[in-house]
Amino acid sequence: MLDAHLNLALNRNRYLNLVPVIFLFILTTSCNDKNYEDVPEKKKMTIKDSIKRGEYLVKTIGCHDCHSPKRMTERGPQEIPELALSGHQAGDSLPPINSAALQSGWMLMSGDLTTAVGPWGVSFAANITSDDTGIGNWTMERWKTAMREGKLKGDKGGRMMLPPMPWENFGKLTDEDLESMFKYLLSTKPVNNAVPAPIAPNKLDSLKQPGN
Template sequence: MIKKHMPTIAALLLMSACTVALAETAALSKAPASQLQRGRYLVQVAGCNDCHTPGYAPQNGKVDEKLWLTGDALGWSGPWGTTYPTNLRLLLAGMSEKQWLHHARNMEPRPPMPWFNVRAMTDADLKAIYAYTRSLGAAGVAAPAYAPPGTQASGPVVRFP
């Protein structure tokens, strides 16, 4: 009798697991699907992945979404020192939405991060990016720390004159 119902039991277990996963994602983000879709879209078209996702630009954007926004160890070096693309998933996991808005509006920028583009975004855009990034969950490791001018960079770097 049990063998006869195994596919049904397996299907119910799978459906239950999917339901739990969707509920956890919704609970984590507490954001409507439209806001998450908007955030995902903005992350793509604003170029966030170009630096903040390892290998994104060299692979023409063909990087598994589970790696998006996890930072990178490729440094950007110039007269300002060497900066590294932050792991945004770890950063935003430790911030409230209000803290993120303040950070986005007031962070002291270092090249080559185009903070002028971030600051030009509306609060709704920034909130959508926050919700989407948080929905991905914390993942990866922190990027290397900023290296001031005259100090040795950790790992490979792109050098600006």
Template sequence: MKKITLAITFIAVAVAGAIVACNSSTAKTVSDDNGPAFHYTKEQAEHGKYLVMAMGCSDCHTPLKMGPMGPEPDTSRFLSGHPMQVPVPHVDANALKDWVMFNHTNTAIAGPWGVSFTGNLTSDPTGIGYWSFNQFKTALTKGKFKGLDSNRSILPPMPWQNYVHLKDEDLRDIFAFLKSTKPVHNVVPSHIPPTNFQ
């Protein structure tokens, strides 16, 4: 009788564990090389998506394509940055003294700083797949390229200065959403300094 009761108890605990696991709001665990693993919930990722959309991140980081009504976001490349197969047009250095120009995908921007390209924010390794939360926070609040203190500053038109006062909880939620995105393999070109213009 004790064996039967023990077996029933064991089965009940296993079933309860399975139910909890299936209903858990944990979306993913991401390893963080600057501390403990980064755990986040489905609710955090959903709030992060809300913030990403409200802050307009997709406006530049999702390339445009031509649709029936004109340019529209290419949802198959959501947040993947400047498409690596799109060539960079010839840039006249003289024109950049007074103008800022965007290309047809809205992901390559030429100005007095040269040409900058919007980054890949997807969970792919060519995006932020290997980034730690600390890197992400450094990029958004200190304006450092790839979130590394020793790197150059992030170039215009990225408005990182607007994000310096974001709360850690909001930064974590945004990071959670980006880590949950569909990975898009896309190696974004390096910045072109104005001295390299012809």
């Protein structure tokens, strides 16, 4: 009889010891369920939303700084709206280059920031509007190759883009961001402008200032 009472007491204590464990399990499970319920499912962006995000990115990470022609005003260079993102304008003359400054380690830029001069020669900002002289006939794959690998016009077999294009930074953007930027650029007003080819370092003599 004593053994029966002892076993009953032991079993009861065993069950009582399990109560906190069961309670903790129920509490944890219910909290996890609530957390899952509170996290909204990420909605896939519509084309319109993607273009809007692309516009935001293009305008905030500096694409207009180099790719949009500007006119000089008393407040400095101001973007020319009708030429936005069309790059260095074909036919524009270049000011003389101060070779002494280049030899001292300086990099030079034109007043509207669409031209840069350095050890690589002269580079011109590309036309990135939706025109065929821009990126109008590009594919998304070419766009990502240009941004991620720095290849000119997204051609894997072509040369690298020249400074000051910061493709190394843009290459860190997510696929979604790069796709949004491309969709936005394809929605821009086309500007027909065939940007001139870069000038090699050994061809700079014709642009040097007299006496330099």
